Amino acid sequence: MTAREQQIGLAQRVGRFAAGLTLADIPEEVAERARHLILDAVGLAFVSADRDFAEAAAAALGPDSPTGSAGAGDSPVLGRPERLEARDAAVLNGVLVHGLDFDDTHIAAVTHVTASALPAALAAAVRADRGGDELLAAYVLGVEVAARVGLGGAGHFHDSGYHPTAVAGAFGAATVAAKLGGLDADGIATAQGIVGSMAAGLLEFLEDGSWTKRLHPGWAAMSGLTAASFARVGWSGPPAVYEGRFGLYSTHLQTAERRARPEAVAEGLGEVWELARTAVKPYASCHFTHPFVDAALLLRREGADPARITRVTAGIHPVPGKVIAEPLDAKRTPVSEYDAKFSLPFTVAAAFVRDRFGLAELSTEARQDADILALARLVEVTDDPESAFPGAYSGVLTVELDDGRVLTHREQVNRGHDTRPLTNADVVAKFRENMAACADADDAVTARVESAVLGLGKSGDHSPTARQFAEACSSAPR
Incomplete structure (x- = not known):
């Protein structure tokens, strides 16, 4: 310069x-x-x-x-x-x-x-x-x-x-x-x-x-x-x-x-x-929760049976920790879907109990699930001096089981980060899955929208104008 x-x-x-x-x-x-x-x-x-x-x-x-x-x-x-x-x-x-x-x-x-x-x-x-x-x-x-x-x-x-x-x-x-x-x-x-x-x-x-x-x-x-x-x-x-x-x-x-x-x-x-x-997000929750959700799902597959967990310790940088882990007692019992999206204890517990984390795990039924809430109460939070925040969203989970075993997993770089990206094909799959959940979006609507978006700005007579694009992406095109 x-x-x-x-x-x-x-x-x-x-x-x-x-x-x-x-x-x-x-x-x-x-x-x-x-x-x-x-x-x-x-x-x-x-x-x-x-x-x-x-x-x-x-x-x-x-x-x-x-x-x-x-x-x-x-x-x-x-x-x-x-x-x-x-x-x-x-x-x-x-x-x-x-x-x-x-x-x-x-x-x-x-x-x-x-x-x-x-x-x-x-x-x-x-x-x-x-x-x-x-x-x-x-x-x-x-x-x-x-x-x-x-x-x-x-x-x-x-x-x-x-x-x-x-x-x-x-x-x-x-x-x-x-x-x-x-x-x-x-x-x-x-x-x-x-x-x-x-x-x-x-x-x-x-x-x-x-x-x-x-x-x-x-x-x-x-x-x-x-x-x-x-x-x-x-x-x-x-x-x-x-x-x-x-x-x-x-x-x-x-x-x-x-x-x-x-x-x-x-x-x-x-x-x-x-x-x-x-x-691009793989989960419909605060991005700061994602490394913990992935860690919980991996630990479950490695033998962390949620029914046998006696303690969960989550390590996080203090800045994102303020967002998803404070005040801890309130975060353990979210009062709404949106509250649950910003709760480290709840998202971790839901992932352990359900062995997945989707929109269903944020529903009223999930937020009232006695097993999820009981496990959320076992989650403690500590500072993570090895966190990569803000360059990446890191999380480390340690679980103690009733047979004395201790399992730990660190997600140093969250999935979706530019060094661990969701591919364009993954994005298309996510789009189609979301469109399939829409009552007003049948296969024809999905194809219309996908064509309009992926053709945006490309050369040729079929490239939509801004208005044509916007119309194609509404639920009632004119």
Whole structure:
């Protein structure tokens, strides 16, 4: 980097990169992985579409909203028949993609990236009547920016009580919306400056399993669209929104400011593709629980009969430990499905007892299973000094059995991590399995959606435009 480049603010550097980016600049293997990450997200939207949280969100955003400020529009909704105003569609799409906590995560950034980047790109591309190639490139851009903003926090947003998906996602969404809205590099930088005042998301939901986390990525997408609209009419925003005295990292990471890396926001743009490091989830629970679920399943196969376990000790880094292991007594008896997703003791116990971990293991019946709850009460938690967090999500389980045996297994790098990725074929299989669980998605619907997503941005007359893609991925295409 030249001395002149070092003098340019981080938002401006992102703006310059974003303004010039086209699909041709993105390596084909990255673009193809992007299509599969989108496929995963769309499948999750379909399987979420009739859940109670989806119905509630649709009611809050639809034409019969109690506020009277929302209403019908022309932006399609993933997996549902509604057509909403662009910002409302972005919120609902974010809820649908993220609502089951089964969506992808950039591991080192500790950020769900697709859940905000896709809704923002989709709403902005449909509104501006963009092509499928522009939609795909903008989605990749949103992932790249959100991941880098999360990386700048060096794994400490959670430690300060902020959900990085909400915080980092807002900046990615603003960049996407400004680019698709036709703004130049300065305008894209300004949109980032504006959205900095909207970037937030509290972790207090962890105390009782409240639904606020489900809203975070969609709200980030809406914030990005709003910031871009203000930038478009000449509204100003602070140029040092990341690195300034009262910028993102100084304010949001006051207890860990010295460990933050604001420079990560613009590092390696166009050279290192963070999308390729994004992990697809094998389980519908907080990503921090995954190494423990896999460890429990392996130990069970090695002879850890759950009926004979007398003690379970789980070692975890203290930052993710705050999320899934504190307060421990409450985590042992989750009060809702969402609460269970963020419980180390419960997910471990359910995996041991059921010898699997799927959506059924988060049901009311599972949460009331006496065997699961009894085993969850035997789980103790300790710090893990060998954890790879935040570079990977690590977990070590030790079980003591009634015959005196002690079995231990460490998952140093969680499955799905870029060094242990789910393949594109695995993603397709997950998508089809999720679509098979949807009452409104028969084989024809599944094939239609899969074709639209995997054909996105590819050359030829059959490549869908952004609107055609969005219509194909709704449950009632026009």
